[in-house]
Amino acid sequence: MEASEILSAFVDGEAVEVGELAAVLAAPGARETLIDFLRLRTAVADDTQPSREFVQRMRRRLAGGGFERTAPRLLRLAAALVLTTLATVGAYDLVCGARPPRPDEPPKATRVIRFQPGLDWKPVEGRR
Amino acid sequence: MDARSWSSWRRALCCVLVAVAGAAVADEKPRGLEGGEKVNVSFNLLVSWNEGATTRIAGWGPYPLRVGEAMRALGLQRFAFGADGGAEGCSSGVATLPVQTIFDQYGYALAWMADASVVEASTGHLVLSASWKRFTRGPGGEAVESAHESIPRLSLREGERALLDYAVPPANNQQRCARNYLLELTAEVMEDPVFADRQIVYDLWLVHETAGGLKETAHTQLIAGQGERVPFAFAKQKLAAVTGGAGSDQKLQVAISGHVRGRIRRDGPIELALGSERALSYVAPDGSNDGSVADAGEKNVRVQPGEGIRVELPPPSQGPTGGDARAPSMTRDLAGHSFALILTAKPVS
Numbered sequence: 001m002e003a004s005e006i007l008s009a010f011v012d013g014e015a016v017e018v019g020e021l022a023a024v025l026a027a028p029g030a031r032e033t034l035i036d037f038l039r040l041r042t043a044v045a046d047d048t049q050p051s052r053e054f055v056q057r058m059r060r061r062l063a064g065g066g067f068e069r070t071a072p073r074l075l076r077l078a079a080a081l082v083l084t085t086l087a088t089v090g091a092y093d094l095v096c097g098a099r100p101p102r103p104d105e106p107p108k109a110t111r112v113i114r115f116q117p118g119l120d121w122k123p124v125e126g127r128r
Numbered sequence: 129m130d131a132r133s134w135s136s137w138r139r140a141l142c143c144v145l146v147a148v149a150g151a152a153v154a155d156e157k158p159r160g161l162e163g164g165e166k167v168n169v170s171f172n173l174l175v176s177w178n179e180g181a182t183t184r185i186a187g188w189g190p191y192p193l194r195v196g197e198a199m200r201a202l203g204l205q206r207f208a209f210g211a212d213g214g215a216e217g218c219s220s221g222v223a224t225l226p227v228q229t230i231f232d233q234y235g236y237a238l239a240w241m242a243d244a245s246v247v248e249a250s251t252g253h254l255v256l257s258a259s260w261k262r263f264t265r266g267p268g269g270e271a272v273e274s275a276h277e278s279i280p281r282l283s284l285r286e287g288e289r290a291l292l293d294y295a296v297p298p299a300n301n302q303q304r305c306a307r308n309y310l311l312e313l314t315a316e317v318m319e320d321p322v323f324a325d326r327q328i329v330y331d332l333w334l335v336h337e338t339a340g341g342l343k344e345t346a347h348t349q350l351i352a353g354q355g356e357r358v359p360f361a362f363a364k365q366k367l368a369a370v371t372g373g374a375g376s377d378q379k380l381q382v383a384i385s386g387h388v389r390g391r392i393r394r395d396g397p398i399e400l401a402l403g404s405e406r407a408l409s410y411v412a413p414d415g416s417n418d419g420s421v422a423d424a425g426e427k428n429v430r431v432q433p434g435e436g437i438r439v440e441l442p443p444p445s446q447g448p449t450g451g452d453a454r455a456p457s458m459t460r461d462l463a464g465h466s467f468a469l470i471l472t473a474k475p476v477s
Contacts, residue, residue, distance in 0.1 A: 106333035106345055106470040109438035113427055115404075117442045121425035124405060 003027060011037040159430065160250050163320035163394055166192035167246045167254060169199070172289075173208040173220060174310040182310070185220040192318050198245030198257075208240050208311070218305035227263045227271045237297050239263045239271070240311050247281060251355070251391045252401025252428045254315050256282045260292050262311075282313070285426065286389065286401070287357060289314040319391075323354045327476040328390045328398065332469060334362045335438075339464035351476065354391055361385035369410060369461050380461045381417065383407040384441075386424075390473050397430050398473045406441055406467065408458045421452045433474045440468040 003024045010016050011034070024030055040054060115121035161167070170189030176182045186208045191199060208222050223230060227239050242260035249255070259278040266272045275293065282290055293311040330350040337343045344365075352358035366379040386404035393399060409420035427439055443466060 106335060106347070107436040107472060109436040109470055111429075111435075112438045112440060113429065114440045115425040115427070115442050117423075120427065121423055121442050124407075124422035124424050 003030065004033060007034050008037055010034075011041055159393075159399075160248070161195060161317065163322055164318075165249075165320045166194055166318045167249050167256075168192055168316050168318045169244050169246070169256065170314045171208060171240075171242050171244070172312045172314065173240065174312060175220070175306045176308050176310075177306050186222050188222050190314075190316075190318075193244075193246045195246045195249050198243060200243045201245075208242070231263075231265050231269060231271045235265075235269075237265050238295055238309055240293065242292070242311065242313075244313060244315075246315075249317065250428060251317070251399035252286055252389055252403075252426060254284045254286060254317075256284065256313065256315055258282055258290070258292060258313055260311060262293055262295060264295075264298055284315055285403075286316050286355075287314075317355055317391075319355050320394075322394070323392050326354045326392055327351055328354070328392065328473050329476050330358070330388050330390070331472045332360060332388070333471075334384055335468045335470060336365060337466050337468075350388065352388075352390070355389060357387050357389045359385070359387045366411065367461060367465060369457075377413050378410045380458060381409045381411045381420075382462075382465075382467070383409075383420070384467060384469075386469075388471065388473075392475050393430075397432055398475070399428070399430050400437075400471070400473060401426055401428050402439060402469070402471060403427075404439065404441065404469060408454075408462070410454065410458075418454075421455055421458060431473060434472055436470055436472050438468050438470050440466070 006016055006020055006024050007030065010021055025034070036057070040057065168190035170187055170191070172184050172187035174182050175185045188208065191202070193199070193202075208220070225233075227241065230236055230239055240260055240262050242258065244256050244258045247255040247257055257278075257280050259276070261276040262274050263271045264274040275295075277292065279292075284290060290313045291310055292313055294308060296308045297306060328351070330352070332348050332350065334346045335343065336345075346362050348360055348362065350358045350360060362384045364381050364383045366381050369378045369380045384404065384406055386402065388403070389401040391399045403424065403426040405422055405424035407420040407422040409417040411417040423442070429437060431437055
């Protein structure tokens with residue numbers, strides 16, 4: 001177990017080897033690390049939303065992993081994919097009426113044409 | 129957004145799309161013949177025999193003409209003649225001989241010379257020009273021009289015929305064979321060989337709607353060859369006849385029928401001629417009726433394969449206009465009813 005893990009476990013109330021803890025605390029910078037962990041724990045306990053300070057500190061601690069950049073990009077890609085799919089389905093539904101007409105149902109007409117009485121609509125003479 | 133507003137919004141957008149599409153194709157009217165298409169023009173001489181029916185005894189054609197072409201210019205003009213007790217007995221024929229030679233050599237009584245040209249042509253509609261002269265054998269055997277006519281524009285639907293002249297044999301004829309003779313002109317489109325064997329499937333719906341919101345549809349499917357005229361008839365509908373008065377058990381019967389003809393064009397669309405007829409009659413419970421009053425018309429349009437067009441029959445307030453004594457009451461009984469045809473056409477693959 002590394003020094004930072006021993007200190008983190010100690011702050012979290014977990015059981016640690018006293019000898020290892022003493023050795024870690026004797027190391028340079030151990031005091032500051034311990035105080036940081038305590039502050040972090042206090043911040044997490046006080047507020048369900050991480051503070052700006054907490055976020056910045058965690059980023060510093062985890063620097064080099066690149067996780068904080070990769071995850072939002074994946075999320076954005078996934079969201080864009082979902083939105084594109086929904087928009088395509090919606091557009092198809094709007095333009096094509098979503099469902100084909102039943103066999104006994106006429107299709108939608110693109111043009112309406114009317115006979116003009118006296119011009120191209122005339123009486124049929126001699127019908128009885 | 130609730131379901132109702134979503135549906136309204138969707139309907140409105142669809143209406144806009146349909147309107148835009150309709151505007152885009154609004155000028156899609158038949159554009160005339162194309163490719164190898166021509167107009168087959170024929171002259172026929174019909175005779176009504178003394179004691180028999182009317183039959184075709186002579187004719188020339190069909191001659192395939194392009195728009196602007198005339199028979200005379202192509203050397204296709206002929207004389208058609210009817211023998212009527214001359215040296216040849218009751219016979220007839222067609223010849224290129226001078227008319228006097230025809231009378232001198234064969235003793236025929238009547239002869240016609242005719243010419244025609246194509247002015248316009250499209251699916252369902254042909255315009256020809258025609259001219260003819262009739263010659264009668266005079267007392268001394270001479271050929272006498274007894275009548276003539278020139279018709280600059282003669283509008284015909286495909287397959288229709290026009291009677292141009294009617295004549296009775298000369299009174300001095302001793303051995304009369306016929307009561308009368310008729311000269312007629314016919315014209316039809318000769319199909320483009322590229323599409324001559326193609327078929328078109330038509331889906332046709334009759335939509336009957338009432339002011340009360342009732343909507344009834346009937347559907348029929350037709351298959352016909354390129355340029356082939358195919359008839360249709362929907363089941364007759366019987367409507368309440370208010371005009372008959374209290375106690376009247378008459379019904380107003382509406383019969384919608386017609387025909388459709390289509391041609392596939394080289395660039396993809398189909399030219400259509402859709403004819404429709406609406407016949408109205410009052411029928412008794414036993415099915416008897418006193419005849420019908422009918423109106424009819426034909427529309428010529430150019431459509432894309434599968435495109436639906438709606439052809440509305442005139443509302444009752446504008447017809448029937450035949451002058452029949454029953455027409456006003458039929459118009460009143462049809463008030464609140466509308467009839468329309470919806471048609472799609474697609475080439476059979």
